[in-house]
Amino acid sequence: MAKEQISIFDMFKIGIGPSSSHTLGPWRAAQRFVESLQKKALLDHVQEVKILLYGSLAKTGVGHGTDIAVLLGLSGDDPVTFDVYQVMPKVNAIKATKEIVLGGDKKIPFSYSDDLLFLFTESLPFHPNAVTFQAFLNDGTAVSETYYSIGGGFVVQENENESHLSEVDLSFPVDTAQELMVWCMRTGLKISELVMENELAWRPEEQTREGVMQIFHTLKDCIYKGCHTPGILPGGLNVERRAAKMNKRLLKDRSYTDYDSWVQAIREGGKDFGYILDWVSCFALSVNEENASFGRVVTAPTNGASGVIPAVLQYYITFHDAYKADKIIQFIATASEIGSIFKKGATISAAMGGCQAEIGVSSAMAAGALTECLGGSQRQVLMAAEIAMEHHLGLTCDPIGGLVQIPCIERNTMGAIKAITAAQLALTSNPDKAKVSLDAVVSTMWETAQDMNVKYKETADGGLAIKVPLSLPEC
Template sequence: MKSISVFEIIKVGIGPSSSHTMGPWNAAEMFLDLIRKQHNLTDVKEVFVEFFGSLAKTGIGHGTDIAGMLGLSGEDFEVIDTTKINSKVAAIKSALSLKLGGEVDIPFVYGHHLILNMAKNLDFHPNGMIFKAVFNDGTELEQDYYSIGGGFVTTKEETSVDEVATTTKYPCHSGEDVEKYCKQLGLSFSDLIYVNEEAWRTREQTEAQALSIWENIKDCVYKGISQEGILPGGLRVVRRAAALNRKLLGGKIYPNRDEWFEAVVKTEASFDNINKWISCFALAVNEENASFGRIITAPTNGASGIIPAVLMYSQTFTQFTGNENIIRFLLVAGEIGTLFKKNATISAAMGGCQAETGVSSAMAAAGLTEIMGGSTGQVLMAAEIAMEHHLGLTCDPVGGLVQIPCIERNSMGAIKAITAANIAIESDPANARVTLDEVIQTMWETAQSMNERFKETSEGGLAIAVNIAEC
């Protein structure tokens, strides 16, 4: 088993879904690269893409079709101006053409060249898609791709995980591995990850990457608390973060992000206020995610508010502040995410919401426990506690949108993470009867037993009870 960098688990993304937006977007870029390896883009007459299974069933609400079109157009979701996404898609649909790879105009008719096939699943994975290029000489090139969670994409032959993975000095593929190496080397959890991340970059580069993630988190939260109105998609869900922020600050005016942050730090640190701020942070991020905003995928978009909320909490209402703690939080959180990725799943289409908010809550609990001074055993215990109380959580997005119940679930996941950290820091791991590895195994077994209706298909749970057609 190869290792995965923590920055493949925690990374810059775009809403509303890592598996249903970022994955198809990445797949489209991979298909463009495949065409370039075998032909020239100028040789292409037409391109077709068909989405199957969960990708099709919740495709409109998750922006899968949008991701496919923009990916084929050569757009990069890490840098695209998110305010222009709707106009770019509208231009493709109205012109009945698409600029392939940003270079070549080809005909593109929505519903003909792009199809959401809700009646069929591909055998390899619920999030399947097939891209096909027809060339001017009549030949064709076809490739299937599978979005396996967190923006990772695989084919039956080779995965994007393999492309970014390598072997670290001290490979950690389980909680037991982490404990073994920390004890053997006399290192803390985060120090061990510092060493392993040198397989990809220098320590200085790792620190810079982590602090860049932190800046993106603050940007996203600030943008989220600055936006009012109705979320897109047709459910008419009202944004709540801005009003909550305004109430908690007592109407205080702040001219920029940094002064807003300082204003938050100076607010009353009562239990009620802190609890509401944690929810505000999480709501702000997930409202941005639901609006095709730029967020931090950690480990998925549906759970993108949990780690920002817990990290913001640590930097505004605890003594565990500063760059060093921010870095160590993210390193440990990211490594916990890799354990779930390698031994279970971070795809809601495979494991339900336990694979998204559950994993993210476990990651955040571990990161917080690390900077609170917890031992390696306590860090692993915190992750175990957080996931234990997400086991069996279904993915049932109303209307196929990452809004109900997804947004509020991030607030709940953040609170659970903090509670898990507090329990673990006051406990002796030697007395724990359940290990993180056992919980990961249980989560995977639960995922395999879960009815498909509760795996991001909008065919069960609240998605049926609320009785709203996909928007």
Template sequence: MDCISVFDMLKIGVGPSSSHTLGPWRAAEAFIKELEMASIFEDITHVQVDLYGSLSLTGKGHATDYAVMLGLSGADPEYIPVDDISTNINTISTDKKIKLGNKNVIDFNPSTDIIFNKDFLPFHANGLMFTASYGDKKYSTIFYSVGGGFITKEDAEIANMEVTCAFPYLFNTSTELLEICLRENKSISEIMFENEKSIRTEDEIHYELKRIWDTMLECMYIGCHTEGILPGGLNVKRRAFDMHRKLIGERPYANQQEWIISIRKTTVYFRQILKWVSCFALAVNEVNASLGRVVTAPTNGSAGVIPAVLMYYLVIENHKAGQKEIDQFLITAGVIGSIFKKGATISAAMGGCQAEIGVSSAMAAGALCELMGGTPAQVTMAAEIAMEHHLGLTCDPIGGLVQIPCIERNTMGAVKAINAAELALDTDPLFAKVPLDKVVNTMWETAKDMNNKYKETSEGGLAVAVNIADC
């Protein structure tokens, strides 16, 4: 039984991609730690990074090279001021030196020391190898970025066999989870809260959940108040700004909390609700595409779905809701995401966009369903419905950028999540024909059957039909 925390599924990091940016960033940090543990860090004179497979094919568009450099230099993706990113990268590129681990200055030329290899390593589509030189010796290690900011090594399963899970309630599938809920007479969020308490204090749990929500809210706020063109060469115009301006009108506000109050006073006809949900999702992923700080939920490419649906609940469904409901939503979403992580994948390089937008939509649907009074069985049904209608969704980013069709897909995933939750709330789970576990299995089988050109390689689909020149 894998112990996957809510905070594993919801990570704070820098865009535009959890698998291609945050993962390699964390891998570079892990590489530095390995050098220190091997007592050779001080002797390192040169580092080379080889990117493989999907990391190579769409690495430029996903800023993988930037992430590697920032990770090697000791910057933390959770806390680095995003305005410092371009300055740091320009300094490394100009000086052709890097301060390894923020301690040891060595020669480093990004154009020759970061190598994009189109070959795929056999273990996973997102592979990267670090090679450090010291004296006449070399130290090499390979990491894999497996989606959602998770990294692993090929022998990780052997290394983890002796790790004992601290969670009191162990489950890998939704069936096992529902059995626990029934036996303990608890909701899904209550079961997971007990699990989280085995590794953190209650104050720490609430603090981290608030930090996650604050990051999501800030991301939506920034996206709704920033206009212009997204970087990368596609010349994509930000749309959240204009959409928000039309929706909010002249209502005054001075900060994010007052903003929520002002939105609650707007018209709530169906079209306006649909536009607000889309606006929130667009805002997040426009920030993500600009190397802004977002919450992987469960990935950066799908970061807009969960905050958009939670914001919908706060500003449309329940004006009295506060941090208690926010915590409940995020915990439930994390549980649903962990079931997909255990039984399938959250990596677009492994499963296409069904592994990103599909999973995020399922997470949001299940979380919204619980907030609106759904039983644990209805919660898993909501997640099942949302994923069922994302099965087979390909990942085909134009120019390798997390922009087209990725940004709009977040609006689709959010709307589907709300619809799925409503369908589940009006359905008796006893009459459900498709359990969540069957959909998880089907998604994984679909992922394995999917042609590689539709798995975040930009070698098929829209990425081929439309190119940068067309834009």
């Protein structure tokens, strides 16, 4: 498999829900296509555009917002900054006017029903998440480009070598957990410290710290908003949002005015096991309910699994008194390195590997990060990541109605709890006696992904997606 040089900001991307591979990736692909036309000085000559969605992007595209993403991407809007409250109004305007403004500059006719094609029975060989953009020019010629959304918002163009996307000279190049451990033993650095040294190849340390804190502020804003927004999730399943009700019940009558005082109000409730367990679930639910509502989230490392790491980080901040920039940066840096090992050695795409590639990877990332932040050794960090993934192996992706709601939202609560359990086990264990290495579980996950029946890989063709009538309540 192609090896990559992966930064913190590759594993953690700010975007809009509900899916990194089906929303953020196609959005970025559409932007790249428009940029390609601009670089070739062809944008002003475009008369018509067609979009062809293949494989998983076709089968679960509407439920995952792929259609919405490509329209906004072609319009020149950016998922990091675009107003989430304008997502549907702008898309509805494109449908109503039957016009789209490419790159915000070139207005052309566009029919949603005729120019956006869902090819349900066709799949391209490189990856199940494929989209082709075709631009027809006024001289009778056409330009066509195909992109693959390979998970976590990563996008590669057809015939593009993934390993050459980010070439820098890293101080400590790592492809496997064993290589990571060798560097840690040679230098004595913690995993997070080694990551920060590598980030210097891309930018000064202060810029990295500022960027990581921007990631954190997006995470905390998402959690806080999700914990205070009731209602029904869009998409037709009529799933009720639960985080807001849980938040109100758990806090009783304690008052607060913002995120900081909210954290303090939660702490005042004590540290009873059931109380903490409920809060971890609430944190995870809040993020994924925002994700399902086209809210602004952070791929961590994907949107479908975007609640696991924030929930565990919020647990650490709240119940271990760790609301400190250095500890937050340490957590996110460690998590990114664990995630990159899975990205290089297996996959973080549910369309390639099932939900083990999303919830499983995010749980491993969170487990490793929490372990280091709680004082665990480098080997205990890797042990925690291994434990978390070992108990997600074979997890299928079977979204009901093709929506990132059932079972996706609750799965984030499970992934978060498993991460905390894995960290606690690793912290009280001797890694010398571990029987399974992180590299072994990464390899096993990839083999399991290849063996898994395609209907369990984000197609909505198997599992709960076909066993549960859409009219039934969630639980």
